[in-house]
Amino acid sequence: MVFKYDEHNKYHRMVRGGIIIAVSLFVFLMIWWAISVIANNAAIPDPWETFGALADLIQHGDIVTGKSLGDYISASLSKFIQGFLLALVIALPIGLLLGNFKFLREFVSPWIEVLRPIAPIAWAPIFILLFGYINGATLVVFIGIFFPLLTNIIFGVTKIDPVLIDASKTLGASNLQIFSKVLIPSTVPYLMNGIKVGLGIGWMCIVAAELYATPLGGIGFYVANMITYGAFPQAFAGIIIIAVLGLMTTGLAEYVSKKVSKRMGLDA
């Protein structure tokens, strides 16, 4: 029997997607392997050494400090989540206010434009000096997530369809009711987009902040520490963990934002 690919069959599409990803990853590993062979440098371990170190890390934890992988991950994630929640709690009211009041927005936006292009990691030494290792790293995450969230919320508020405001007025809604029942719901998809972008940047920030040798710290610290010991396969294993966790966070954000946008009826 001759197999025929059917674009409209869900399972065919899934298998096709799976095959492409598998082959793509295989080619990726081959390129990595080739680079490590050509470079012939201890700082670039080949994939197989790295996977050995990864299996070791998962089973026995960090041989130097005696900490388990779970300890590192939870240390990183807790800073990440705290930084994210802090950014959300602060960006949401400020974004709604700035979106709503034109003068305020015009007044504050020069500050935003000055601060926003600064790489969050540039704040790390100052924050760590001022607030200690853990809170400093959390604040770096906060900065990374705060600006994409804020600008997306402001954009969402200013982009609201004015005819919806008109409709609510002719239905008798007070301005406070318009704010809570029309403005906020219509901003949600933009908020979700801000979260999506913010989480990606935030995850990069946490690892970068931990590279500042945070003694109490997370998976970024593990990578930095392994490099100082010259344990490169171990360091690469740590990088793989970072990549997987990053994928999981952005994947989750993507999924939630899709669900929410659909629920709010704004993506159809």
Place this chain on the structure above:
Amino acid sequence: MAKQKIKIEGEAWGSDRVRADRTDELYKDIPEGDTLMSIENLRVVYQTDEKETVAVDDFTIDVKKGELISIVGPSGCGKTTILRCIAGLLQPTSGKVMIGDHECSSPGSDRGMVFQDFALFPWRSVRHNVEFGMEVAGVSKEERRERAERYIKAVGLEKFADSRIHELSGGMKQRVGIARALVMHPAVILMDEPFGALDAQTRNIMQDQLTKIITHSERTIIFVTHSVDEALYLSDRVIILTKRPSTIYKIVEVPWDRPRDRTDPEFIETRRKILNYLEEQNVMD
């Protein structure tokens, strides 16, 4: 010539906005056929940097209780501007709008509105769109649900009560818009080219449905359209506007019973007359 900028309604936090449900009952002592709403000397001047444009000038009319008047005019004239002034969404340069002896200076639930592009809340289901006005007016949950149900049924959408807006066709969307306005029992309903975005066939069906609704329950409606046929099919009086500045050119009384027959010679003759009036506007330009 008053030199004044257009001011969009801006009362603090909407505190004096009419928010009540069933505002039609406030005027139940006015007998049908008597003046319910009077629009007096409406004048709208748009001010730009260089010049000022008079969009509407000296627009005066009494709207009788229970009638449907439609406003037609050459395209680009101030039909929608007039309706937005009546709704309170736009403050006229001068003139006023009264319902009974209450002056309408800001938007409120006593003037329900149906919009050309529907203006439905996409994050709410059909049911919750229809309930919005009652919700902000503080109507109890049970009553809200019961009344929304009734009006959703009246516009034939009972199977779609829990659907999201993006799942509906254009005609269905506008039926939600109409139910949302009707359920509040406003004193006056304003319709801004409500069927303008629909295809010809859906349009005819919607006109028939609206005819049914207004013969079953007494409603006062101001209907803006660019279709003479639609105006004649639906209304008790057709107001023909002049081109800029818009003012009343002619008023045609339409005394026939509903539903009307578009092929009736009298209908055709009257339509021709109105089209001629509109043609004169273009010639004068």
